[in-house]
Amino acid sequence: MAVLVDADACPVKEEIYRVAERHRAHVRVVSNAAFRVPVGARVKRIVVTDAFDAADDWIAAHAGPRTVVVTGDILLAGRALRAGARVLKHDGREFDAASIGSAIATRAIMADLRAGMDGLLGAAGGGPPPFSKADRSHFLQALDRILVALSRQA
Template identity: 75%
Template sequence: MSNPHTPASARPADPVTILVDADACPVKEEIYRVAERHRAQVRVVSNSAFRVPVSDRVQRVVVSDSFDAADDWIAENAGPRSVVITADILLADRCLKAGAQVLAHNGKPFDAASIGSAIATRAIMADLRAGMDGMGGGPPPFGKADRSRFLQALDRVLVQLARRVR
């Protein structure tokens, strides 16, 4: 319990929490390793249960299988001391509005300056896909460069959040 007479600058900050939109996340193992190094908490949010490491830092959150239940849980729990990992642009927008840092699985950050164009591009691509009757590609394969870029980006964000406390 913290002493109310202790100045805020001397009190320990809430730990950083990484919220993972986990159902299609290809970098969960990397998140666990980086979180351990930075002493961050991890919440792995999904519609179905799967294995997570046995750790005091990592907690599995299984939500109902209703549409957007995982997104809703993440958005409701996102805030200034959280990093959200998702490829979902609309979820990224909701989390940015809550003050969270947001990274895509490939390490690309979503921020206030880029989210508007990302939402617009998403809408255009949805229209294009609808007109192709199921023909088309999808995203390029996830590769080593994407994994490396993600690791660097997550490390950078966690270092920045740690510096804000000091």
């Protein structure tokens, strides 16, 4: 059982380490730059090249039925789901086969809208709301629930 973390802009790495340790799950923190991870046999830092989508490619190649992928990247979420992994966003919402199609479609529509607004005066950017304590709590509960379910499948 493993947790694969798309480390770019991941606000819940410390929470992942704690919950994974409690469940004796391995953690692979994947990025294209080195950074600190806790010292321990179950946590490994994976540094990939800075090629476009290199971290996503590594995660997708290692995702499978006994893994949880933590990412905010919708396209990576789709790839991980196709590999049989469970996929969790930083705010605790889980992507699944029923939700990923609409998430990808919404992402494409929003990209088109943003592209159409380029150069307009006063066009305001958007983005997700700030990460909250409630998001952190939802994430902790969801990761714990998923790891319990995966451990029962062993």
